[in-house]
Amino acid sequence: MIRTVMVVEDDDAIRMVLRTNLEDEGYRVLEATTAEQGLLIVQDEQPDVVLVDLRLPGIHGLDLVRSLRATSQVPIIIVTAQTDSHDVVAGLEAGADDYVTKPFVAKELMARIRTQLRRSAQPEEGGEDLTCGPIELHPDTAEVMRNGEQVPVSRIEFFVLAELIGAKGRVLSRDHLLRKVWGYGNAGDGRVVDNLIYRLRNKIEDDPANPELLLTVRGFGYRMKA
Amino acid sequence: MIRTVMVVEDDDAIRMVLRTNLEDEGYRVLEATTAEQGLLIVQDEQPDVVLVDLRLPGIHGLDLVRSLRATSQVPIIIVTAQTDSHDVVAGLEAGADDYVTKPFVAKELMARIRTQLRRSAQPEEGGEDLTCGPIELHPDTAEVMRNGEQVPVSRIEFFVLAELIGAKGRVLSRDHLLRKVWGYGNAGDGRVVDNLIYRLRNKIEDDPANPELLLTVRGFGYRMKA
DNA sequence: GGGTTATGTCGCAGGAGTGTCGCAGGTAGG
DNA sequence: CCTACCTGCGACACTCCTGCGACATAACCC
Incomplete structure (x- = not known):
C-alpha cells in the first residue's frame, strides 16, 4: 500500500531534501508552501501523515495544526527551525503528534514517520x-423523524442524539458528550447532560419514564438501543 | 480516570524529579531501576505510558523496549542521556513512540506524555x-452476559470482572485489584474486595457457595477459571 | 483437637447516581 | 418591545450501590 x-514547508531547499528522502522510502509526496494551500490539499487528498513547518509565511504553522486537528485525525509532525521548547510544547498542545528540529537527521525523521503510520493504521467508516429503530436523523436538514413524523428538537438535542446514534449502541459517558457536543474542556457542570437526556426522552420515547431507545447505564453514561 | x-530509570535524582512532576500532573507513578524489574512491573500493572532510560545497569534500555513492544501496545517514551541520534533512531526502530533528551524540560515531557495518552486512549477497548465460560463482557455497552442473558452489575463489579477475566486465569491479589479498580495507593481497608467478590458470585455463579468460575486462591487472591 | 488465620455471609446506613420538574435568564424572530 | 423557545441550574425524590462491621465457616498449623 502506497502511503502519502x-x-x-516554504523553504525550497528543505522541501526538496524532504521530497527526495521520502520518495526514496517509497512514499507519495504532496507539497505546499503556505498554510492555506496545505489545508486545502490535506482536505482534498487526505494524506497519511502531514509534516508542518512552524515558520510559514502568512498564517503560522501552529494555526494550521489546529485547523487540521479540528477536522482530521491525520498524524501531524512539526518541523521547527530551532530547538525552541516553547514552540514545541505549543505545537503538541495544539494537537501535533511529534516534532523534529532543523537541522534534522533524515533517518530519524523517517523513523518518526513510520512510527506515526504504524499508529494510525486504522480504517475509518464513511457516511454513516x-x-x-423508529428514529431517523437527517443531518442535512437537522431534522429528527420518528415513525416518519417530524419531531421538533433543539440544536443541542440534535447533536447529542447524533452522537449517541453514531456510537451504535456503545455507552457514551457524560464527559464524552460534554466534550463532543458542548465542547467544554472538562468544566463539569454536572447535570446538564442528564437534563438534556430527560428532555430528549420526552420527545422520542413512547413512555419517557421507561425508556426503550435511549438507555441509562448506571455508573457509565447513556447509550442507544443496539 | 487515573492514568499510570x-x-x-536508575538515577535516583532524576527518578525523583520525574515522580514529583508526574504526581503533580495527577498521574499514578510506578518506578523501576532495572530493565528486568521494569518488565515485570509493566506486565503486572499495565501502565498507560512507560518512560525508559536507555542507559540502564545490566540489560540495555533498547532491549527493554523490544521486550515491551513484543507483548504490549503501551506507549513508550525513551529518555536518553545525550542527543545521540543513533540511539534515538535505534529506539524508535525498536518500537518506541517518542523520546526526550536529558537534560529535558519537564513541561515538554508532560506534553509528550499527554500526546501519547491521547493516542492510546481510543483503540483501548477494541482489543481483547x-x-x-458462560460469562461474556461487552466493554462497549458495559454489560455482562451470562449464557446470553444480561446480568445487571454495578460499575465496580464490572471493572473487577474485567480485570479478572483479562488476567486469563492468573491470580490477582486483593492489593492488585484495589489499586487497579479502586485506585487506592495501597490504603488497605481489608475486606472490600472480599465483599465485592461475594456479590459478584451471587450474580454469575450457579451455586455461589461453590464457585466454579470465580475461584479463591487462599493466601493469594482470586482468579477466574482458566 | 485446639488455636489461629483467612475467607464467606449478610444486614445496615450513609451516600452516590439518576429522574423529574420548575424557574429564570438568554436568544432569536417578529 | 414582545413572545416563544431554549438552556443551564438547583431542588427534591428515589433507587441502588458500597463500605463496614459482626458473626459464621473453612483452611491451616502445631
Whole structure:
C-alpha cells in the first residue's frame, strides 16, 4: 500500500531534501508552501501523515495544526527551525503528534514517520446511517423523524442524539458528550447532560419514564438501543 | 480516570524529579531501576505510558523496549542521556513512540506524555475478548452476559470482572485489584474486595457457595477459571 | 483437637447516581 | 418591545450501590 506524506514547508531547499528522502522510502509526496494551500490539499487528498513547518509565511504553522486537528485525525509532525521548547510544547498542545528540529537527521525523521503510520493504521467508516429503530436523523436538514413524523428538537438535542446514534449502541459517558457536543474542556457542570437526556426522552420515547431507545447505564453514561 | 506512568530509570535524582512532576500532573507513578524489574512491573500493572532510560545497569534500555513492544501496545517514551541520534533512531526502530533528551524540560515531557495518552486512549477497548465460560463482557455497552442473558452489575463489579477475566486465569491479589479498580495507593481497608467478590458470585455463579468460575486462591487472591 | 488465620455471609446506613420538574435568564424572530 | 423557545441550574425524590462491621465457616498449623 502506497502511503502519502504531505509536506508544508516554504523553504525550497528543505522541501526538496524532504521530497527526495521520502520518495526514496517509497512514499507519495504532496507539497505546499503556505498554510492555506496545505489545508486545502490535506482536505482534498487526505494524506497519511502531514509534516508542518512552524515558520510559514502568512498564517503560522501552529494555526494550521489546529485547523487540521479540528477536522482530521491525520498524524501531524512539526518541523521547527530551532530547538525552541516553547514552540514545541505549543505545537503538541495544539494537537501535533511529534516534532523534529532543523537541522534534522533524515533517518530519524523517517523513523518518526513510520512510527506515526504504524499508529494510525486504522480504517475509518464513511457516511454513516443515523438511524435507530423508529428514529431517523437527517443531518442535512437537522431534522429528527420518528415513525416518519417530524419531531421538533433543539440544536443541542440534535447533536447529542447524533452522537449517541453514531456510537451504535456503545455507552457514551457524560464527559464524552460534554466534550463532543458542548465542547467544554472538562468544566463539569454536572447535570446538564442528564437534563438534556430527560428532555430528549420526552420527545422520542413512547413512555419517557421507561425508556426503550435511549438507555441509562448506571455508573457509565447513556447509550442507544443496539 | 487515573492514568499510570511507569518510570524505568536508575538515577535516583532524576527518578525523583520525574515522580514529583508526574504526581503533580495527577498521574499514578510506578518506578523501576532495572530493565528486568521494569518488565515485570509493566506486565503486572499495565501502565498507560512507560518512560525508559536507555542507559540502564545490566540489560540495555533498547532491549527493554523490544521486550515491551513484543507483548504490549503501551506507549513508550525513551529518555536518553545525550542527543545521540543513533540511539534515538535505534529506539524508535525498536518500537518506541517518542523520546526526550536529558537534560529535558519537564513541561515538554508532560506534553509528550499527554500526546501519547491521547493516542492510546481510543483503540483501548477494541482489543481483547473478555469471555470466560458462560460469562461474556461487552466493554462497549458495559454489560455482562451470562449464557446470553444480561446480568445487571454495578460499575465496580464490572471493572473487577474485567480485570479478572483479562488476567486469563492468573491470580490477582486483593492489593492488585484495589489499586487497579479502586485506585487506592495501597490504603488497605481489608475486606472490600472480599465483599465485592461475594456479590459478584451471587450474580454469575450457579451455586455461589461453590464457585466454579470465580475461584479463591487462599493466601493469594482470586482468579477466574482458566 | 485446639488455636489461629483467612475467607464467606449478610444486614445496615450513609451516600452516590439518576429522574423529574420548575424557574429564570438568554436568544432569536417578529 | 414582545413572545416563544431554549438552556443551564438547583431542588427534591428515589433507587441502588458500597463500605463496614459482626458473626459464621473453612483452611491451616502445631
